[in-house]
Amino acid sequence: MTLKLDKVSRGPHLPTLVASSISREIARGRLKPGDQLPTVQALAETFGVSRNVVREAIARLGSEGLVWSQQGRGAFVSEAPKSTVLKIDHAAPQDGDAFRSLFELRGALEVRAVSLAADRRTAKDFETMRRALATMTASPYGSVAWLDADLDFHRAIAAATRNDYLVQFIGFVAERVRESILAAGDQHPSEDMAQATLSEHGRILAAIEAQDGVEAQWAMQAHLNGAAERVGLPPDDTALPARARATAAPRRPRKAALAERR
Numbered sequence: 001m002t003l004k005l006d007k008v009s010r011g012p013h014l015p016t017l018v019a020s021s022i023s024r025e026i027a028r029g030r031l032k033p034g035d036q037l038p039t040v041q042a043l044a045e046t047f048g049v050s051r052n053v054v055r056e057a058i059a060r061l062g063s064e065g066l067v068w069s070q071q072g073r074g075a076f077v078s079e080a081p082k083s084t085v086l087k088i089d090h091a092a093p094q095d096g097d098a099f100r101s102l103f104e105l106r107g108a109l110e111v112r113a114v115s116l117a118a119d120r121r122t123a124k125d126f127e128t129m130r131r132a133l134a135t136m137t138a139s140p141y142g143s144v145a146w147l148d149a150d151l152d153f154h155r156a157i158a159a160a161t162r163n164d165y166l167v168q169f170i171g172f173v174a175e176r177v178r179e180s181i182l183a184a185g186d187q188h189p190s191e192d193m194a195q196a197t198l199s200e201h202g203r204i205l206a207a208i209e210a211q212d213g214v215e216a217q218w219a220m221q222a223h224l225n226g227a228a229e230r231v232g233l234p235p236d237d238t239a240l241p242a243r244a245r246a247t248a249a250p251r252r253p254r255k256a257a258l259a260e261r262r
């Protein structure tokens with residue numbers, strides 16, 4: 001069994017990186033159903049991480065149904081990974097297509113969800129969103145605390161839709177985006193970026209408070225475009241029809257954007 005496992009670099013999300021690396025080996029068939037994973041000690045040495053990091057990674061793969069562990073024997077690749085388990089690896093920003101696809105998926109889900117949330121939110125939902133934004137405001141831009149609060153904000157919007165599938169999908173996709181951003185490491189954060197991000201969330205929050213579903217959709221699309229641009233992706237000009245141009249930040253004429261895309 002020859003595995004292509006590279007040492008992972010330091011970062012806040014080592015277990016995620018280790019789990020992704022192992023799950024890629026499974027996806028590529030270099031680790032097959034029934035195969036035993038190398039020991040925790042061996043994996044720790046291969047990846048250059050602590051055994052605790054490896055244990056956490058294996059626990060995570062276990063919760064995804066990809067591996068199972070037997071006390072005293074080790075971890076094994078599951079025989080038949082459940083097809084009901086949705087699996088998206090975190091994508092690195094430099095992995096352009098996958099990362100852009102992730103943002104498009106987010107837009108497809110969250111722009112619709114936010115209008116439902118504006119319509120159905122309770123006072124308690126709104127309070128959860130408001131608190132998440134307050135935590136972001138109080139945290140250093142791009143820190144784990146900031147990213148967690150950002151995720152909480154989006155989860156609270158999903159919860160306010162009262163649609164369990166949206167809750168599951170949005171939580172899942174937002175978590176992948178968060179991991180991608182963490183894995184990408186230093187994004188040259190600036191005070192301007194922090195302010196822009198906070199005001200985008202503020203606009204969404206205000207629309208939800210006013211229960212204005214249409215404005216909420218524009219605000220969410222503007223936020224996702226802003227987030228995409230901050231990680232180096234082109235904004236998605238196609239998601240909503242023309243009104244955006246009036247309220248969103250000025251951007252290139254549509255023809256130019258299309259020409260570039262060809």
Ligand SMILES: [Zn+2]
Pocket residue numbers: 150153154201223
């Ligand atoms: Zn956000």
